Amino acid sequence: MMIKRPQRRGRNFFGMISGAPQMEELFGLLERVARADVSVLVRGETGTGKELVARAIHELSPRQGKAFRAVNCASFNSELLASELFGHVRGAFTGAVKDRRGLFALADGGSVFLDEIAEIPLEVQARLLRVLQEQRFVPVGGTDAVKVDVRLISATNKALRREVEQGRFREDLMYRVRVVPIFLPPLVERQGDIELLVWHFIEEFNAREGMPRRIEGLSEEAFEALQSYGWPGNVRELRNVIEYAFVVGEGEVLAYGDLPPELRGEGPVDSRELERGGGESGRSERQEIVAALRAAGGSREDAASALGISRTTLWRRMKEYGIED
Ligand SMILES: Nc1ncnc2c1ncn2[C@@H]1O[C@H](COP(=O)(O)OP(=O)(O)OP(=O)(O)O)[C@@H](O)[C@H]1O
Ligand SMILES: [Mg+2]
Structure with missing residues (x-):
């Protein structure tokens, strides 16, 4: 028997598709929080949509229309991250051949999104704290402070409290960045959303030029496998799994065999x-x-x-x- 698309469609909240009650509540919270100009920390597992939440907050805020600048704090060493955020003056370090504006300067009037904030080295944390306290910073190698007006939105999949306990994150900075903490639940806890998102992504790939197949339904086995999987990579993983099925399988029914091994995986022994x-x-x-x-x-x-x-x-x-x- 083929399982077809259900009538029910979720809500599309700034690109986040959901019909789950917790998410509905979260969307309401985002609307309220966005209006107040406070620092928000988005916490959630990988692939839960933290970046979408950050963008939604910016779009719903009075800063909408101004710059939104994102940086992944895990992808730079300490020196480069400082320069990325605050800019540098010519000659500040080897390779700094000319002045460069940082993210905070570029986002003046708008919002800065610091992804994986728990990974910021302690030296850079001190500088960041100063921006949050005084709304000013000194570029790397520079002498004069620059004034900025930015709203900070950060994200992490770690418990900052634990990072503080283990001496990797400044406590004072923790309070500054998470005036309002927002928790994004894992996909498996969002009731009904797996099915909703499966169909959302099937439609996305059905509409994509050059896809080798069109999917109209799911086999019962495939449906059950998608429903009972743990989704450690959350929505991102689900999207990848659907794309995989489009590429490896054939015909209009998404079959069990079209799913990647993890979804067909068994307890090893x-x-x-x-x-x-x-x-x-x-x-x-x-x-x-x-x-x-x-x-x-x-x-x-x-x-x-x-x-x-x-x-x-x-x-x-x-x-x-x-x-x-
Ligand atoms: N509710 C949703 N509806 C539709 N697409 C979603 C939803 N949540 C996330 N996505 C999509 O899943 C992918 C991952 O989302 P995003 O990058 O926001 O996750 P993340 O929490 O920032 O992950 P990471 O911690 O790995 O950076 C993106 O392609 C995003 O568009
Ligand atoms: Mg992200």
Whole structure:
């Protein structure tokens, strides 16, 4: 049986598609927070949409229409990051052949987005603190302070509090950057969003020029695998998985075999044992599954974890063996 696109469509909030209640609440919070000119720290796992949140805040704020400048703090060493943020004067260091304006100067009147803020080296943290306290900074190698008016939006997938405890992040800076902390939930916690996003990305790739196939539906197995996967890479990973399926598979039904190995992945040891048709007890695989389901009171989730296989595999084996709930 082919699973088709549901009627229900999510909301598109500045590029963030969702129909989950927590996200609805979050969108409301973003609207309120954006209006106040305070520093916001967005916290969430990789691929949850932290950058989209940062942009949404800027767009909803009175600074909309002014500059929005983003930098990933993890991709520079200390010296280069300082220069990236605050600029430098000619001769400040080897390679500084002319004056250069930094991000804070370029974003004057607008917003600066510091991604992976937990990775800022301590030396640069001291300078950043000064910008937040005084709205002024001195370019690297320079003598005169430059005045700026920027709003700071930062993001991290780490708990800053822990970074503070371990001496890697200044406590005073932590309070300055997270006047309002915003937590972005992992994809698996957003009820209904996996399905919504699967279809959102299918439509995106269906519309893309040069795609080798058009997808109109999902096989039950594929659907179940997408639903039961843990999505450690969140929305970004989901988008990649759909793109992968467009490229490796054929025809209008997205099949189980079109999914990358992680989604078809099994618990390493136990599942192989099961594959060979029975564990030490000598029972058949079918008996093992029935016993596990009974012991779990019919809960597939519990039975799968007792068997050391994914819910998807369990579901598939139940179909193979004709086991009803
Ligand atoms: N709710 C959503 N709806 C549609 N697309 C989304 C959603 N959330 C994220 N995306 C897309 O997923 C990708 C990852 O989002 P983004 O870069 O904002 O994540 P991130 O939290 O900043 O990740 P990282 O921590 O790895 O930098 C982007 O392509 C983004 O457009
Ligand atoms: Mg990001």
